[in-house]
Amino acid sequence: xxxxxxxxxxxxxxxxxxxxxxxxxxxxxxxxxxGLEQAHAAKPPNVKxxxxxxxxxxxxxxxxPPDSGPPADLTYDAWPNDxxxxxxxxxxAFDGVLPPTDAQRDKAGKDYRKWQRAYAKxxxxxxxVMEIYARYNAQYDKGYKDFTxxxxxxxVGNHGNPRRGEAFEARMVRKYNMVGPDWWCQDVxxxxxxxxEKRWRVVDVxxxxxxxxIETKSNGRAEPDQVKADRQIAKxxxxxxxxxxxxxxxEKSTKDGIKQFDDDLKKERGTNRTQAGxxxxxxxxxxxxxxxxxxxxYDKRFNPDPxxxxxGPIIDQALRSGKTVEEARRLQAMYNQNNGGxxxxxxxxxxxxxxxxxxxxxxxxxxKGLDYSMKADYVQDPDTNPGYGGDAKLQLxxxxxxxxxxxxxxxxxxxxxxxxxxxxxxxxxxxxxxGRILLEADLTLKHDYADAMNPDKxxxxxxxxxxxxxxxxxxxxxxxxxxxxxxxxxxxxxQDGGIYILDAPLKVNMEVPTGPDVPAGGCKLTEAQTRQxxxxxxxxxxxxxxxxxxxxxxxxxLRRVYSSRVxxxxxxxxxxxxxxxxxxxxxxxxxxxxxxRDENRDWDKKTVYDKYVHxxxxxxxxxxxxxxxxxxxxxxxxxxxxxxxxxxxxxxQFDTEHRGLDRTTRSSVxxxxxxxxxxxxxxxxxxxxxxxxxQDPGPTPTPTGPDDxxxxxxxxxxxxxxxTTGGDQTPPAHDPDGDLADxxxxxxxxxxxxxxxxxxxxxxxxxxxxxxxxxxxxx
Numbered sequence: 196x197x198x199x200x201x202x203x204x205x206x207x208x209x210x211x212x213x214x215x216x217x218x219x220x221x222x223x224x225x226x227x228x229x230g231l232e233q234a235h236a237a238k239p240p241n242v243k244x245x246x247x248x249x250x251x252x253x254x255x256x257x258x259x260p261p262d263s264g265p266p267a268d269l270t271y272d273a274w275p276n277d278x279x280x281x282x283x284x285x286x287x288a289f290d291g292v293l294p295p296t297d298a299q300r301d302k303a304g305k306d307y308r309k310w311q312r313a314y315a316k317x318x319x320x321x322x323x324v325m326e327i328y329a330r331y332n333a334q335y336d337k338g339y340k341d342f343t344x345x346x347x348x349x350x351v352g353n354h355g356n357p358r359r360g361e362a363f364e365a366r367m368v369r370k371y372n373m374v375g376p377d378w379w380c381q382d383v384x385x386x387x388x389x390x391x392e393k394r395w396r397v398v399d400v401x402x403x404x405x406x407x408x409i410e411t412k413s414n415g416r417a418e419p420d421q422v423k424a425d426r427q428i429a430k431x432x433x434x435x436x437x438x439x440x441x442x443x444x445x446e447k448s449t450k451d452g453i454k455q456f457d458d459d460l461k462k463e464r465g466t467n468r469t470q471a472g473x474x475x476x477x478x479x480x481x482x483x484x485x486x487x488x489x490x491x492x493y494d495k496r497f498n499p500d501p502x503x504x505x506x507g508p509i510i511d512q513a514l515r516s517g518k519t520v521e522e523a524r525r526l527q528a529m530y531n532q533n534n535g536g537x538x539x540x541x542x543x544x545x546x547x548x549x550x551x552x553x554x555x556x557x558x559x560x561x562x563k564g565l566d567y568s569m570k571a572d573y574v575q576d577p578d579t580n581p582g583y584g585g586d587a588k589l590q591l592x593x594x595x596x597x598x599x600x601x602x603x604x605x606x607x608x609x610x611x612x613x614x615x616x617x618x619x620x621x622x623x624x625x626x627x628x629x630g631r632i633l634l635e636a637d638l639t640l641k642h643d644y645a646d647a648m649n650p651d652k653x654x655x656x657x658x659x660x661x662x663x664x665x666x667x668x669x670x671x672x673x674x675x676x677x678x679x680x681x682x683x684x685x686x687x688x689x690q691d692g693g694i695y696i697l698d699a700p701l702k703v704n705m706e707v708p709t710g711p712d713v714p715a716g717g718c719k720l721t722e723a724q725t726r727q728x729x730x731x732x733x734x735x736x737x738x739x740x741x742x743x744x745x746x747x748x749x750x751x752x753l754r755r756v757y758s759s760r761v762x763x764x765x766x767x768x769x770x771x772x773x774x775x776x777x778x779x780x781x782x783x784x785x786x787x788x789x790x791x792r793d794e795n796r797d798w799d800k801k802t803v804y805d806k807y808v809h810x811x812x813x814x815x816x817x818x819x820x821x822x823x824x825x826x827x828x829x830x831x832x833x834x835x836x837x838x839x840x841x842x843x844x845x846x847x848q849f850d851t852e853h854r855g856l857d858r859t860t861r862s863s864v865x866x867x868x869x870x871x872x873x874x875x876x877x878x879x880x881x882x883x884x885x886x887x888x889x890q891d892p893g894p895t896p897t898p899t900g901p902d903d904x905x906x907x908x909x910x911x912x913x914x915x916x917x918x919t920t921g922g923d924q925t926p927p928a929h930d931p932d933g934d935l936a937d938x939x940x941x942x943x944x945x946x947x948x949x950x951x952x953x954x955x956x957x958x959x960x961x962x963x964x965x966x967x968x969x970x971x972x973x974x
Contacts, residue, residue, distance in 0.1 A: 544581020
């Protein structure tokens with residue numbers, strides 16, 4: 196790595212009402228998709244208002260309590276952890292249906308009702324699949340061509356939206372005591388729009404006496420057309436006030452739009468009292484699939500058996516996200532149009548998947564599957580700047596998890612040295628994305644080392660070069676610097692049958708190296724000047740590099756795979772104590788199931804090395820100062836994850852600093868949640884003894900008549916295949932404080948193993964250098 200100095204050269208909410216209460220969930224699968232009413236309709240909607248207490252509590256209270264309704268001060272309760280509510284979505288049991296073949300489409304036709312009747316008689320899931328295909332055919336010409344999106348948005352989502360929306364509404368009615376003769380649900384309000392046309396608005400919860408109109412949103416989004424309609428209503432019903440109750444983190448666009456609405460009403464009405472506001476009551480909506488079928492989707496990630504899979508909110512959201520930002524914008528708009536009940540939360544673009552990391556794994560009980568949880572930030576504006584790439588990031592976290600299990604820890608290193616092209620990384624590690632991430636992060640670190648001292652970009656750089664040692668000719672001079680990344684002790688809490696990964700920081704190590712593998716420097720320094728330069732680099736440059744490694748997006752993948760490393764180390768220790776489903780994988784050194792993927796499948800470590808050598812020889816940038824000659828910024832080093840140290844905090848500290856995180860994590864296995872009002876999503880999943888390949892509906896016969904179709908045969912499930920062969924297990928470690936063992940010694944074991952042949956040829960010199968490195972604190 197070099198740098199030259201030259202001479203100076205100048206919800207939306209579903210407005211319809213279900214025909215029956217939540218207990219009648221299965222009826223929808225027999226009679227078709229729910230009819231959805233729009234927020235504002237050009238003709239009277241087919242909705243009958245009903246008293247809220249009668250609808251949700253099954254009785255009529257004689258009077259309206261004086262304190263009923265959401266609080267006037269808009270106070271936000273930051274502890275929603277115990278606010279779980281459930282709703283049934285039987286359509287979710289068919290979320291793994293495969294796209295139809297041409298023959299299946301022909302057989303299904305467009306009359307889905309005859310397949311409904313077939314299913315009603317047979318209760319055979321294959322008949323339900325044919326109904327889905329018929330629905331797909333019926334909308335195909337003017338609707339969705341992509342069957343996977345049709346299935347998710349128009350079938351599963353159309354069943355889930357009203358159910359989730361009404362479940363949240365019911366909870367809010369109870370929570371805020373909106374009972375008695377004044378409170379009406381799905382109340383229809385007529386108004387004149389801005390064009391002078393009569394329209395109707397269905398208000399979720401309406402106090403007819405006070406004209407307090409409440410919109411309940413199980414997600415955090417109020418659609419602009421809803422607020423637009425309410426603005427018109429406010430003009431024609433001047434006593435009306437408005438409240439939007441959100442069940443998730445409220446989107447910035449919603450907050451801004453409603454604040455502007457409130458400001459305008461205050462000005463028009465000459466009051467300082469709130470006229471329109473948001474009450475954020477985060478609640479965890481847990482979807483129940485009812486009875487899974489052979490057409491239920493199971494995902495193989497984090498499952499040790501390649502023929503089995505699991506389910507969870509992280510799988511759903513990752514698969515929904517776009518692969519590029521352009522695709523993500525298109526998908527966000529698509530899902531927004533079909534998110535009346537908040538079923539899709541903030542939409543497929545609501546999560547910043549670039550920040551996704553694993554933060555919990557449960558204890559792997561043999562034959563029982565594994566619970567896990569991931570954490571990722573929310574994006575501020577999912578409509579204009581949506582998150583994307585969730586499938587790839589989740590795949591990377593899972594692949595890295597298994598890579599750390601399959602390979603022995605002495606292989607977890609990479610090394611860029613301009614004179615050692617033979618010692619870059621272990622050959623098996625180089626076949627994985629985890630290995631690729633480590634080597635590319637090492638190259639990024641070398642570039643950042645040069646960038647951090649750039650005097651044209653940072654005051655820090657100007658200060659650094661003024662303090663740098665000089666040659667007798669007055670030119671600033673720096674020694675060769677070795678820099679490498681290692682883990683700091685991870686902050687964890689091991690309890691409740693699992694491990695909470697609270698923080699997994701990384702450390703940037705820097706030193707002036709000695710030994711036969713050190714390239715020659717571009718200038719000469721005395722011993723005192725060398726130590727002066729080393730101290731200057733450690734005080735000025737090293738903190739900035741460590742900040743970048745732990746915070747900057749360019750190292751996000753490195754942080755992601757290291758969090759998986761901490762999780763995998765916990766699994767290793769559990770397996771050492773007793774056999775788990777991961778035993779045949781651990782230390783097998785077989786990574787064939789977790790190879791380089793997608794655009795990186797042809798990646799080669801030599802390409803990264805060549806980029807490093809080019810930068811080493813030619814520099815990253817130039818800056819002009821009055822110094823004479825040039826300075827070479829030489830660096831070498833690597834990334835070493837052979838150790839995974841951790842510090843297990845006490846239960847008292849965990850309960851004090853992370854109060855409620857255990858409940859949040861447990862809920863995240865079933866639904867997307869937030870923690871303490873923060874701006875991060877917790878989403879998890881659970882592996883299970885289930886097939887990962889959805890079933891083909893098979894040779895379903897065409898119904899013989901419109902009223903008497905013949906039931907089909909039951910599809911078969913795939914036979915289990917052989918499991919992956921494995922190797923030795925990690926031996927248990929003496930651990931009186933409950934800490935994870937530091938796998939590997941202080942010396943970078945992989946580097947020693949990688950240069951074993953060179954040690955024999957070079958005699959004692961290389962061994963001495965490695966021992967010198969090993970003697971350094973923290974190595």
